[in-house]
Amino acid sequence: MNANTSPNTPTQIECYVDPVCPFAWATSRWLAMATAARPDVAVTWRQMSLAVLNEGRELDGAHAARIEASRRAGRLFAAAIGPDESIGDLYMALGRRIHTDPARSAEVLPRAVAAGALAECGLDTSLAQALDDPSFDDEVRRRHDESQQALGTTGGSPITVVGSHAFFGPVLTSIPDDAESVRLLDALLTVASTPAFSQLERPRSGPPNLVEKGAA
Secondary structure, three states: OOOOOOOOOOOEEEEOOOOHHHHHHHHHHHHHHHHHHOOEEEEEEEEOOOOHHOOOOOOOOOHHHHHHHHHHHHHHHHOOOOOOOOHHHHHHHHHHHHHHHHHOOOOOOOHHHHHHHHOOOOOOOHHHHHHHHHHHHHHHHHHHHHHHHHHOOOOOOOOEEOOOOOEEEEOEEEOOOOHHHHHHHHHHHHHOOOOOOOOOOOOOOOOOOOOOOOOO
């Protein structure tokens, strides 16, 4: 816990995610489990954009489709999210539809999927029209720029901020179980409170396994 935080004030974490990023979804499942067991930690979800991050790059078919989905999702969030810019509820509703249904993994975010997520959150389903509306692109870019400013350099999804310390990641190759989730959260809070800590990385390959441990 931050030394300047009272015992009754939760430690605040901000996590910047692109809604279509599978690694960010794995991170979100980890944080959801970990904070369920740790009421002294609160997470605010914020928007960044892989579409903006990858502007000007030539991408193959699968990557190009994901970037187009990112562009469409970014517009949806820009249209639907209020002044506090916390995207949590809509992110979780849309993420379940994108990342837990293999049949949708190759689709470029159909309007029906967006409308279903909006309805789950009690939002106007007509906001799904924003998927095809480039007038929201400047707002998406502004929010993405905030994620990069928080990190202090160029970085992808997710970006996690604890107090004044920001990290690219954690990048997970699978979703931890409950006990692992709490240990990882404790480790993140420890490195965030260690001024000398800068970076720790190990090689990885391939997409993450998004099956939650204990799920049927």
